[in-house]
Amino acid sequence: MKKLILPLILQVLIVTITYSQNCSKYEKGMKLKLSVKPFVAAIQFQPDFSKMKDKKKAKIIEEYNLRVLANQEKQSYGGDFVYEVASVDKDNEGERVLLKSEISGKTYFSVIACKNDTMLIYRNADIVWSIEKGDTLGYTIQGPQIIPNKLAVGDKLPIYEDVSFSLPIKNEITAKWPEFQGYHKSYSYSTGMGYDSKSGNFASGKWKTTTTKAIYKSIDVKGKQILKPKFNSLHYINAVVERTEDVQIDEKKYTAYVIESEHWTKFKIDVSYEMESANCEAYYNKAIEKMDKKISKNNVKAKIENEQGYSVTYLTEWFVPGIGIVKSLGYDMNGFINLMNITTALK
Numbered sequence: 001m002k003k004l005i006l007p008l009i010l011q012v013l014i015v016t017i018t019y020s021q022n023c024s025k026y027e028k029g030m031k032l033k034l035s036v037k038p039f040v041a042a043i044q045f046q047p048d049f050s051k052m053k054d055k056k057k058a059k060i061i062e063e064y065n066l067r068v069l070a071n072q073e074k075q076s077y078g079g080d081f082v083y084e085v086a087s088v089d090k091d092n093e094g095e096r097v098l099l100k101s102e103i104s105g106k107t108y109f110s111v112i113a114c115k116n117d118t119m120l121i122y123r124n125a126d127i128v129w130s131i132e133k134g135d136t137l138g139y140t141i142q143g144p145q146i147i148p149n150k151l152a153v154g155d156k157l158p159i160y161e162d163v164s165f166s167l168p169i170k171n172e173i174t175a176k177w178p179e180f181q182g183y184h185k186s187y188s189y190s191t192g193m194g195y196d197s198k199s200g201n202f203a204s205g206k207w208k209t210t211t212t213k214a215i216y217k218s219i220d221v222k223g224k225q226i227l228k229p230k231f232n233s234l235h236y237i238n239a240v241v242e243r244t245e246d247v248q249i250d251e252k253k254y255t256a257y258v259i260e261s262e263h264w265t266k267f268k269i270d271v272s273y274e275m276e277s278a279n280c281e282a283y284y285n286k287a288i289e290k291m292d293k294k295i296s297k298n299n300v301k302a303k304i305e306n307e308q309g310y311s312v313t314y315l316t317e318w319f320v321p322g323i324g325i326v327k328s329l330g331y332d333m334n335g336f337i338n339l340m341n342i343t344t345a346l347k
Contacts, residue, residue: 004316025306026097033345036078037285039068039335050302061335071228080344082271098125114149121145129163130166138166138229143236151257156342158241164231177280178216190281212318223275230268234310247318247326249343256318256326263330264310304333313338 041064042261049057067073067320086100086109094115097245101108109125121144143160185212194207239261247256271288275281299305306312311333318327323346 007130020200021046022258023086024095024097024112026085026088028085031345031347032083032085032343033342034081034083035079035340035342036081037075037340037342038077039073039338039340041332041334041338044332044334044336057334065335068340084125095291104297113144116162117146117149119145119149121147130164136167138164138291140164140231142266143235144314147319149321151321153241153243153257155241155258156259157236157241159237160235162231162233162235163228165218166229166231169227171227171228172222173225173282175223175275176218177221179276181217181218183217186213189222221275221277221280223273223281225275226272226274228270228272230266230270232266232310233262234264237264237312245318247320249323249346254320255328256320259317261315261317263313263315264306264308265313266305266310267311 009063037172041061043060043064049060064073079102081103083099083101086098087096088098089096094113096114097112099110099112106131109127110120113120113122123142125146128142130137130139140162141164144161145160146158148155157251182331187208189206189208191206193202194202195201196203223309239259241257242260243258245256245258246253273284273288275284296305296309300307302312313333314335316329317325317333320326323343325341326343328339328341
């Protein structure tokens with residue numbers, strides 16, 4: 001799944017392109033530098049954290065975030081990345097900008113189109129394939145991010161979505177299953193008061209009791225366990241322009257629109273069984289369905305997922321008209337900063 005996750009990381013690396021009155025200020029050959037700093041707040045995974053009161057949690061989160069912003073927390077990985085404007089094409093339909101970047105020896109492209117005073121940002125220029133050891137496991141279709149040319153505080157932005165498709169993984173399995181063999185009858189005798197089924201009365205005497213027991217034999221049942229990975233990502237849930245702030249790039253100051261939004265993700269592996277025995281197959285499928293419902297219920301209770309089954313994280317972006325997203329802060333489900341992207345140069 002590493003190949004599948006990589007493009008989703010790249011979506012925060014590739015800068016959202018820009019526009020002015022000419023739609024874009026970018027010219028062929030221009031280079032943009034981006035500093036990427038991911039973080040992991042390990043404290044939230046300690047057992048004591050989940051038992052803390054909300055007020056104490058909020059204080060710990062606030063203190064951690066302040067240390068991140070002051071460069072006092074160690075990042076987990078990341079670094080500096082350079083993006084080159086490979087081409088800029090303009091015609092009556094609008095403008096098309098192609099960005100190129102070299103990451104770990106591989107070239108990535110993204111496309112930014114501008115039409116009818118609206119930017120459409122395609123983080124990858126093609127379908128993103130999931131490949132492992134030379135085998136194609138699936139692919140991801142990334143929806144375009146849509147931002148109008150002109151923004152104002154209070155504007156709401158449209159949702160965009162990533163959908164992944166993965167080929168089922170089939171594993172051969174053998175399960176132990178109690179196969180019904182029939183019934184065994186046993187008899188016992190007793191003396192005393194008993195119920196006479198023929199007369200319908202209680203009487204004293206010698207009584208015969210018959211016991212019937214079902215007999216099962218453990219057998220091997222062959223079949224297949226089918227795994228269907230599913231990944232769905234919703235961007236810009238409740239996205240709104242909250243305020244404006246001044247930012248600086250190359251010693252130049254710009255007015256940025258600050259966009260707050262939620263990012264919903266759902267990752268699940270559907271499990272099902274195809275067995276030689278119909279009863280065995282029905283049992284295993286019912287058991288996995290029951291387990292899935294229990295896990296989902298517990299995740300909602302623990303606030304790992306919302307009622308719709310998505311994990312919710314948060315994003316703050318600084319958008320400069322004519323340049324794009326020049327800074328972003330990502331927050332995990334607890335509110336700890338887990339990503340910081342900053343545009344450091346544009347020439």
